[in-house]
Amino acid sequence: MGKATGFLEYKRKKAPERDPKVRIKDWNEYQLPFSENELKIQAARCMDCGTPFCHTGMELRGMPSGCPLYNLIPEWNDLVYQNRWQEALERLLKTNNFPEFTGRVCPAPCEGSCTVALSDDPVAIKSIEKAIIDKGFQEGWIKPNPPKVRTGKKVAVVGSGPAGLAAADQLNKAGHTVTVFEKDDRVGGLLTYGIPSMKLEKSTVDRRVNLLKQEGITFVTNTEIGKDISAEELKESFDAVLLCAGSQKHRDILIEGRESKGIYFAMDYLTKSIKGLLDGTEVISAEGKDVIVIGGGDTGADCVATALRQGAKSVVQFGKHEKMPDSRLERNPWPEYPNTFKLDYAYEEAAAVFGEDPREYLIQTKKFVADENGHVKELHTVQMEKTYHEDGTYTMKEIPGTEKVWPAQLVLIAIGFTGTEPKLLDAFQVEKTSRNTAKAKYGQYTTNVEGVFAAGDMRRGQSLVVWAIHEGREAAREIDRYLMEETFLP
Ligand SMILES: Cc1cc2nc3c(=O)[nH]c(=O)nc-3n(C[C@H](O)[C@H](O)[C@H](O)COP(=O)(O)OP(=O)(O)OC[C@H]3O[C@@H](n4cnc5c(N)ncnc54)[C@H](O)[C@@H]3O)c2cc1C
Ligand code: SF4
Known part of the structure; x- marks a missing residue:
């Protein structure tokens, strides 16, 4: 194993990121690499525990627990700690074809089931994975390797x-x-x-x-x-x-005013934005607009970050559920995926620009209202109350007197598929x-x-x-x- 006492000596560090106020001016990656020395320290925190849960790849209550690819995490943590990067890369590529994707976008269920996370912050597994593959490409270790024999199939x-x-x-x-x-x-x-x-x-x-x-x-x-x-x-x-x-296949919100102009599915908005960057084609622009994103998930967060880069006047994201707790609730024990409050890149950026988190919780849209040209101008909402029952189910009900009107000239629907x-x-x-x-x-x-x-x-x-x-x-x-x-x- 890496360093026997590493998890006692060192604290987890968050992977470095570009300043939110600077990065919203471009479309380059917001994450920055750890230094090699820091990576060694982070890898040293791995306990190489007897029964590691980080690579079990189970599904617990519909959420992943441990790495679904069964990545050999304690092994490559140890190799990184020992500066044996090329061997770490070989180990990583045994189970993951594309660590350069997961190392950037995976929500890291491995970290939620890391044994260190029982008493401290988990090992920074995802950042270490990204560093191993990025180094592999930088050093030229990754080369085309076509098969020697073809089967004819x-x-x-x-x-x-x-x-x-x-x-x-x-x-x-x-x-x-x-x-x-x-x-x-x-x-x-x-x-x-x-x-x-x-x-x-x-x-x-x-x-x-x-x-x-x-x-x-x-x-x-x-x-x-x-x-x-x-x-x-x-x-x-x-x-x-x-x-x-x-x-x-998009999920839609079929309520009054849905036919108004200026209401789009999140995927259409995001795809056009990416195509626009790559090919210079027309985008759905948020510039100078009050933007409302309906849907509290990751796709919605990506819409928030995109709208900020396009120069939105304001951005709000509506979520149907309550704000997540800061630490695990009893009904969400380790090694389940931790349903806790996270400040994703998009929310940090919105807070840096507008001074507050853009998320609104337990809110339901009742109708869209258009102007005389048929273009959306406002959303009418109501606050919801969520009651949990003993069998784990819940019911939602509207709270009378909480109706509110929100200005919006661009609405993005991100409520799943x-x-x-x-x-x-x-x-x-x-x-x-x-x-x-x-x-x-x-x-x-x-x-x-x-x-x-x-x-x-x-x-x-x-x-x-x-x-x-x-x-x-x-x-x-x-x-x-x-x-x-x-x-x-x-
Ligand atoms: C906005 C957004 C952000 C996301 N962010 C993350 C994230 O940060 N982290 C994460 O882990 N997951 C994320 N996800 C989920 C993740 O992207 C998907 O789970 C994953 O891409 C699914 O992979 P797939 O290969 O099954 O399908 P897809 O990636 O959907 O690819 C399917 C492909 O099939 C093509 N296709 C469809 N029909 C045909 C046809 N008839 N003929 C030929 N081609 C066809 C489509 O054009 C598409 O290219 C995100 C999803 C969305 C929508
Ligand atoms: S971050 Fe990497 S190791 Fe962790 S679950 Fe995702 S793919 Fe697996």
Whole structure:
């Protein structure tokens, strides 16, 4: 292990970040690297405990606990502490195809189940992961490594998000000839057209995609399967098909005034903003506007940060639930994911600009009101009361007399997704679940159609990058088994 007494001697440090007031003037990443010396200290805090929970990858009460990729965290912490970076990188790449993505955007369920977190702040696992892979690229240790032997089997992957990319990488490593089809003009799924650049710069995605190309994977963009190429044609041309088309069907708020101009889905807003940065195309601008983001989750936070960079006059984010507690509640014990108050990058930025956190809690929008041109001008809301019951359920009710009117010229709806667009599944005649996702058993990924598999958000529903990589890897293993009758993929 690293340093036996490290967790007693050293305190956790937050990864350095650029000054919020400065970084909102550009779209570059807000995080900064730790110094190598500081990383060594942070890695020394790992206790290498007898039964580490950080890499268990379980789901407890619907939330991840431990790393879903089973990253060998105590091992690479120890190697970083010993300055054995190249070995740490090898260990990390055994379980994670794309640590440069997770090291930047993962909510780090590993840290919530770190044993040190029982009595102190957890080990800074995510920052160490990012440092290992970034050093790997800087030092030129990561080079294209195409397979030595090809099997002659052909696999089509539909969708180039993290699930599709991880599956393609694994299948290519196993020697299959892989083609990834993407309906958008760029590869990456939500890594490219969802997660904003200040969290994940697009050059980081391109760097990985170029590596995959050099290793022999073919990418076909601007091609929608089910429209530009039929499901039948794809099945006939390939030995297996993996559907990784995500889960991006918007959830809407169907209340009075919804038809007003100036109300958009968060995804349309974010995608246009990213495309605008990359190609100079038109964006939905928040400049000089009062912006209201409906939805208290991470997508909403990304909208807040984007609106700030566009020069919004004010930004407020509405959440349906109460403010999270500062520390774990009894009903949320370790090693569950800690549902505690977090000051994400977007909220720090809003506080730096406007002097306060932009979040409003337990609030419900009752109607949108438009001006004489049909453009939204205000939102009417009411405060809610949430009552928990003994069986863990809760009820919500409006508090009379708390009605309020908010000015808004731009409203962004970020209240989640209702499953996958059905067109692709229908084209393949793949059965759906009641949640509008592909029906394919976890761990097997087979659908009701011979030779057609499904993974990632398309199977699981809108989730996390780390789960998408996990499912892509596992689905690749099952496809390899299907094609070769045995598999050496993990
Ligand atoms: C705004 C936003 C921010 C997020 N931030 C984070 C974060 O910070 N951390 C985190 O862990 N997770 C985050 N997530 C969730 C995460 O991005 C997803 O869980 C993950 O990208 C899912 O990967 P996937 O490969 O299954 O699908 P996706 O990334 O959705 O990719 C699916 C791809 O399939 C393509 N496609 C669809 N239909 C077809 C077709 N018929 N033919 C060809 N191609 C098709 C789509 O164009 C898309 O490129 C965020 C999600 C959103 C919406
Ligand atoms: S991928 Fe996420 S959960 Fe796994 S070690 Fe990295 S930050 Fe932790």
